[in-house]
Amino acid sequence: MKEVEILTPVQVKSYNELTDGERELVDAARASIAGAYTPYSHFRVGAAIRLDNGVVVTGANQENVAFPSGTCAERSACFYAGARYPDAAFEMIAISANGTDGKPTPQPTAPCGACRQALLEYEMRARHHVPVILDGRDELYILPSVASLLPLAFTEF
Ligand code: THU
Numbered sequence: 401m402k403e404v405e406i407l408t409p410v411q412v413k414s415y416n417e418l419t420d421g422e423r424e425l426v427d428a429a430r431a432s433i434a435g436a437y438t439p440y441s442h443f444r445v446g447a448a449i450r451l452d453n454g455v456v457v458t459g460a461n462q463e464n465v466a467f468p469s470g471t472c473a474e475r476s477a478c479f480y481a482g483a484r485y486p487d488a489a490f491e492m493i494a495i496s497a498n499g500t501d502g503k504p505t506p507q508p509t510a511p512c513g514a515c516r517q518a519l520l521e522y523e524m525r526a527r528h529h530v531p532v533i534l535d536g537r538d539e540l541y542i543l544p545s546v547a548s549l550l551p552l553a554f555t556e557f
Contacts, residue, residue, distance in 0.1 A: 446496045
């Protein structure tokens, strides 16, 4: 028997430490929270994806009275990007949220498991690592790839 450890490298930055490109995407994610439709949870999430054609696609969570019919910000953004720009590769992703108090979450907001799985497929289509920025009021996490958020992923059958 042997044991292995799977580690996730995370850069922890303040907003002021972001590069121009990172800050621009975080700002887009923050702005896209305005499109959230959250009458049930009141937890409002925005996601922004920069594509290699220069376009930034955004999304926000859309809830539904039949709860599972709603979708998260990340999937609304990545499915729109895939449908609208099928030949463009993802370059970077940023996720931002306002908590139920209406204020930016103090800690970085991380995507749910289903969104990690969905985003991973676009990273695989891009054939390169797609960094993910998780926004928080007190600090931001920058992960080197979607894969680093989803170790031991299901990728083929
Ligand atoms: N949600 C997202 O949009 N993205 C996340 O990363 C976590 C959760 C949404 C789903 C639902 O509308 C609300 O937040 C509460 O779970």
